[in-house]
Amino acid sequence: MGNIVEINNLTKIFGDGDKSVKALDDINLSIQEGSFTSIIGGSGCGKSTMLRIIGGLDTEYDGKVLVDGENVASPSREKGFIFQDHRLLPWLTVKENIRFSLPKEEKKNDELIKKHLAIVGLADFEDAYPKQLSGGMAQRVAIARALANKPKILLLDEPFGALDAITKVNLQEQLLKIWQREGITMIIVTHDIDEAVYLGQKVVVMTPRPGRVKKVYDVNIGTMRVRTGEPFTAARDKIYKEFFKETELPFTYNI
């Protein structure tokens, strides 16, 4: 399969003059159709900016960004977005939140809504309001809402950042299953190295000021994703070492 995203010499500067910030500096990256890519890097290195540009939420930049062979001029149904907060409308039920996001010709398609709520395990919650849901459930509705719009590419900006560790692991597994079944290209931005390695076939490491791609790792842990054992820990350790120097404690604990 070909590349669904092609980024050439992408530079993004916010503001002008003394106060300008170079958020992205000469980024070159291509992403294969149907693949799962993780982007990690410290705060402020331009991860969200890059995702917003790929998604057509920001169209002012220098360089070339092609999605599915075309210049991205605006957001579209083909490009699903999931943010750290679920962004559900509080006055609408789960079902109506999803309906609200659908295009005119699909608004009456209850089957489509039900099918996607079932995919994220929330078939029984279609009439609940967002405030009746836990954080993880609300985020699952956000995933169902994005999927119901049948995106070709799903852009996830720290989608599980606000969730507890157990919910997060469950949702990561659900997301992988959806990816394997639906064949949607997924790009996730995360601060969490374990998450990046567990989900991504490739891990793009970015560095800040200015935002650059430092390295792209291939994660060869196979289709059976297992968090314990050699292949995973070896891949993870390599990336940890990229970020952190081993430090020796100046004392030992006697427990």
Ligand SMILES: Nc1ncnc2c1ncn2[C@@H]1O[C@H](COP(=O)(O)OP(=O)(O)OP(=O)(O)O)[C@@H](O)[C@H]1O
């Ligand atoms: N709308 C904006 N106006 C001005 N500067 C901005 C704007 N959005 C982002 N920036 C700047 O661009 C740089 C990259 O920001 P961005 O939000 O992409 O970082 P990030 O890697 O997503 O960080 P985090 O991990 O904290 O979410 C930062 O220096 C930020 O201050």
Ligand SMILES: [Mg+2]
């Ligand atoms: Mg961000």
